[in-house]
Amino acid sequence: MTFADTEIAPPEPPRYVMFWRRYKRNRAALLGLVLFAIVILMALSAGIVDPGDPLRRAGEPLTPPFINWETPLGTDQLGRDVLSGVLYGARISLMIGVVATLVAIAIGVVIGALAGYFGGWVDDVLMRITEAFQTIPNFVLLLALVAIMGSKIEWITLAIGIVSWTAPARMVRAEFMSLRGREFVDAARNLGVSNTAIIFREILPNALPPIVVYASVIMALSILMESALAFLALGDPNYASWGNMIGQGRAVLRTAPYCAVIPGIAIVLTVLSFSLLGEGLNDALNPRQKK
Amino acid sequence: MTDTSAPILDLRQLQICLPKGADRPFALEGLDLTINPGEIVCLVGESGSGKSLCAGAIMGLLPEPHVRVTGGEIRFMGQELRGKTEAEMRKLRGADIAMIFQEPMTALNPQKTVGWQIDEVLRLHTPMNRVQRKDRAIELLERVHIPEPLSAYNAYPHQISGGQRQRVMIAMALALSPKLIIADEPTTALDVTTQLQILKLIRELQKDEGAGVLFITHDFGVVAEIADKVAVLCRGELVESGTTDEVLNHPRHAYTQALIAAVPSLTPPPVKAASDAPVVLKGTGLRKTFAARGGLLSGRRKAVTAVKDLSFELRQGETLGVVGESGSGKTTVSRIVTRLLECDQGSVELDGKDLLAATPRELRALRKHIQIVFQDPMASLNPRKRVVDLIAQGPIVHGTDPAKAREDAKRLLELVELSPAAANRFPHEFSGGQRQRIGIARALALEPKVIVADEPVSALDVSVQAQVLKLLADLRDRLNLSLLFVTHDLRVAAQLCDRIIVMQKGEIVESGLTAEVFSNPQHPYTQNLLSSIPGRDWTPPSLRTDAA
Numbered sequence: 001m002t003f004a005d006t007e008i009a010p011p012e013p014p015r016y017v018m019f020w021r022r023y024k025r026n027r028a029a030l031l032g033l034v035l036f037a038i039v040i041l042m043a044l045s046a047g048i049v050d051p052g053d054p055l056r057r058a059g060e061p062l063t064p065p066f067i068n069w070e071t072p073l074g075t076d077q078l079g080r081d082v083l084s085g086v087l088y089g090a091r092i093s094l095m096i097g098v099v100a101t102l103v104a105i106a107i108g109v110v111i112g113a114l115a116g117y118f119g120g121w122v123d124d125v126l127m128r129i130t131e132a133f134q135t136i137p138n139f140v141l142l143l144a145l146v147a148i149m150g151s152k153i154e155w156i157t158l159a160i161g162i163v164s165w166t167a168p169a170r171m172v173r174a175e176f177m178s179l180r181g182r183e184f185v186d187a188a189r190n191l192g193v194s195n196t197a198i199i200f201r202e203i204l205p206n207a208l209p210p211i212v213v214y215a216s217v218i219m220a221l222s223i224l225m226e227s228a229l230a231f232l233a234l235g236d237p238n239y240a241s242w243g244n245m246i247g248q249g250r251a252v253l254r255t256a257p258y259c260a261v262i263p264g265i266a267i268v269l270t271v272l273s274f275s276l277l278g279e280g281l282n283d284a285l286n287p288r289q290k291k
Numbered sequence: 292m293t294d295t296s297a298p299i300l301d302l303r304q305l306q307i308c309l310p311k312g313a314d315r316p317f318a319l320e321g322l323d324l325t326i327n328p329g330e331i332v333c334l335v336g337e338s339g340s341g342k343s344l345c346a347g348a349i350m351g352l353l354p355e356p357h358v359r360v361t362g363g364e365i366r367f368m369g370q371e372l373r374g375k376t377e378a379e380m381r382k383l384r385g386a387d388i389a390m391i392f393q394e395p396m397t398a399l400n401p402q403k404t405v406g407w408q409i410d411e412v413l414r415l416h417t418p419m420n421r422v423q424r425k426d427r428a429i430e431l432l433e434r435v436h437i438p439e440p441l442s443a444y445n446a447y448p449h450q451i452s453g454g455q456r457q458r459v460m461i462a463m464a465l466a467l468s469p470k471l472i473i474a475d476e477p478t479t480a481l482d483v484t485t486q487l488q489i490l491k492l493i494r495e496l497q498k499d500e501g502a503g504v505l506f507i508t509h510d511f512g513v514v515a516e517i518a519d520k521v522a523v524l525c526r527g528e529l530v531e532s533g534t535t536d537e538v539l540n541h542p543r544h545a546y547t548q549a550l551i552a553a554v555p556s557l558t559p560p561p562v563k564a565a566s567d568a569p570v571v572l573k574g575t576g577l578r579k580t581f582a583a584r585g586g587l588l589s590g591r592r593k594a595v596t597a598v599k600d601l602s603f604e605l606r607q608g609e610t611l612g613v614v615g616e617s618g619s620g621k622t623t624v625s626r627i628v629t630r631l632l633e634c635d636q637g638s639v640e641l642d643g644k645d646l647l648a649a650t651p652r653e654l655r656a657l658r659k660h661i662q663i664v665f666q667d668p669m670a671s672l673n674p675r676k677r678v679v680d681l682i683a684q685g686p687i688v689h690g691t692d693p694a695k696a697r698e699d700a701k702r703l704l705e706l707v708e709l710s711p712a713a714a715n716r717f718p719h720e721f722s723g724g725q726r727q728r729i730g731i732a733r734a735l736a737l738e739p740k741v742i743v744a745d746e747p748v749s750a751l752d753v754s755v756q757a758q759v760l761k762l763l764a765d766l767r768d769r770l771n772l773s774l775l776f777v778t779h780d781l782r783v784a785a786q787l788c789d790r791i792i793v794m795q796k797g798e799i800v801e802s803g804l805t806a807e808v809f810s811n812p813q814h815p816y817t818q819n820l821l822s823s824i825p826g827r828d829w830t831p832p833s834l835r836t837d838a839a
Binding site for chain 2: 008009011012182183184186187188189190191192193194197202205206
């Protein structure tokens with residue numbers, strides 16, 4: 001009998017295979033993935049199914065759905081095609097969701113990483129700034145920023161990013177504080193690795209899983225925030241966005257509820273898909289949390 | 292010993308299955324074990340041998356349904372425990388079968404006082420009133436020899452020492468005079484001197500009570516100290532059982548022989564001729580105090596001096612052992628000499644250059660010459676990096692061409708006896724010993740003059756420990772390295788170190804050649820330490836097998 005410790009176990013399947021295996025264990029997450037795929041398909045097919053400007057007049061105003069096959073989901077009070085608006089709105093919502101999330105995560109990671117890694121006065125200063133942002137209600141700050149910067153779609157996206165970075169910053173900071181004391185960080189320091197490389201190459205990859213999961217939450221929240229802005233008629237009027245459609249549909253809510261309901265369903269399903277997706281990512285990336 | 296009376300515990304053909312995808316279908320297969328009243332049976336095995344699951348099966352605390360008993364009998368005092376309902380088991384647990392856990396800090400509830408927790412056991416299982424319970428609790432604390440039982444009664448678990456916490460656990464286990472005590476590695480987390488006291492205590496109390504003890508351990512020293520009978524487990528199978536003398540001194544099975552051969556003996560290596568090799572690492576007057584912390588609400592805590600006035604010299608090709616119990620400051624020493632921790636006073640000269648006074652730029656260059664091997668091979672390797680990148684990282688940082696560094700990394704893997712196929716794997720795919728080899732390869736990649744090894748083998752199983760120690764000794768001799776070897780394990784120190792320094796509370800109490808310190812310790816602390824080594828009177832029989 002030998003006890004040689006040097007024989008290596010057979011190789012594991014590649015990482016993405018393991019990831020997919022764990023992900024698909026969660027049925028709800030699979031549903032989320034399907035919904036997400038549908039939203040993406042909607043965004044991609046916007047120009048193909050219904051070419052032309054979604055804001056143009058496409059038929060008689062207030063045609064109910066399933067009456068005229070030129071406008072399958074009906075038209076609003078200005079005769080704009082609801083289907084076309086929903087499809088183009090998917091583009092805007094996804095775009096805002098992705099960009100605003102990237103902005104929020106980027107700011108959050110940098111601030112959280114610096115605060116968590118260096119600690120001391122750096123931490124104090126950065127965290128007081130974060131708290132200053134946290135004490136102002138998100139939406140009020142967003143309104144103020146949009147009022148200052150104007151309601152162009154780029155500014156709205158940036159503003160949503162700016163009001164959402166505090167939670168990821170706190171999260172990254174907590175991860176960094178627990179990871180910086182680990183021996184592998186000491187090992188890297190002992191090899192003479194610079195601080196920047198330790199932060200971004202050693203610690204950050206280990207801190208990413210919870211942030212990726214949280215990104216899906218921010219993405220859902222950004223879409224909601226944009227819709228809320230548009231509902232208050234502060235959105236960019238040059239783009240068909242779901243929030244705009246609901247905001248305008250509100251005027252005819254009693255006579256033609258579909259004007260508000262159809263984009264509303266689109267928002268609900270999109271946000272649902274992101275949170276289910278996030279849950280699946282959580283199972284796949286942090287397998288040890290469950291059981 | 293009353294072998295004629297009915298056994299307290301009788302396991303017959305016990306079989307526990309593991310979930311699909313585990314490394315083997317059964318955690319335990321066909322285990323037969325008998326414990327008679329007044330007997331201590333040691334269940335010995337390396338990690339993953341199924342010894343803790345055996346305890347779980349008896350207590351009915353397996354993580355079902357994934358892991359469950361699938362065959363055999365568990366007879367406790369003649370009754371079959373399998374098939375008992377949860378309510379019936381709950382009555383047995385605590386009252387008739389008690390358990391002592393490995394880590395007393397996590398087994399005790401940090402929110403409740405020690406007294407409350409003992410009281411709870413009595414409240415649930417006995418009809419005693421409050422006054423009686425308190426008297427009984429204090430009596431129990433007295434029996435486990437806790438100084439000032441009344442103050443311990445009112446203390447919270449974090450306010451008493453690790454050894455005392457384990458005593459409290461034992462007091463709780465004894466509260467209802469159980470027939471069977473299951474002790475799962477009860478002394479592994481303790482220092483040697485405390486360990487000896489706890490072992491003596493278990494023995495003494497068990498004699499008074501006449502209970503049977505199932506003592507689970509991986510340490511043959513402890514076995515020699517306490518066991519009446521020994522059962523050796525290897526990957527879920529019972530390979531050997533018998534009396535302590537039979538198993539320890541005349542092992543028959545190859546696995547037991549290999550395990551025993553891997554136990555480092557207490558005979559220090561032959562004294563090398565007084566070396567006149569150049570001094571490569573020299574520490575002078577090192578001092579480190581951890582500043583008082585605490586704020587407005589948390590209350591100030593006293594500053595702790597971890598190391599005071601420490602000086603040492605390490606010559607080329609030599610191994611210097613730093614030995615001490617927890618809290619002696621030995622790990623702080625390893626962090627100071629590598630400047631992972633800033634020191635308050637003193638100097639560390641590496642090849643004549645002061646490491647502690649170096650500017651950040653000089654320091655990065657100096658780091659090449661002094662590398663460290665960490666204690667926990669899981670925590671010290673970045674889980675998101677491939678092995679080849681881990682090893683090549685140092686040379687790349689110091690300006691070696693990345694392609695060449697990766698080639699060298701593969702060669703280093705061979706040097707530490709790992710297959711080059713390991714290069715593209717991630718750390719979690721390796722066993723503990725293999726990870727430690729990767730850690731050693733990483734330290735060697737920069738071709739350092741000095742390697743600081745901070746408890747490099749204490750997280751490893753004994754057979755793996757022997758192999759890693761042998762590798763370290765080999766590499767030291769071949770590459771003419773100097774080792775600063777920090778350890779709490781005197782057996783390991785005896786085997787590897789040429790000279791040792793013994794530390795207590797941040798100070799050196801004794802230093803000298805290993806052989807001299809071991810044969811003729813001068814300081815009372817060293818004497819105490821040496822006489823506390825478990826199984827010091829037992830010399831492992833020199834069975835040479837090809838395995839070890």
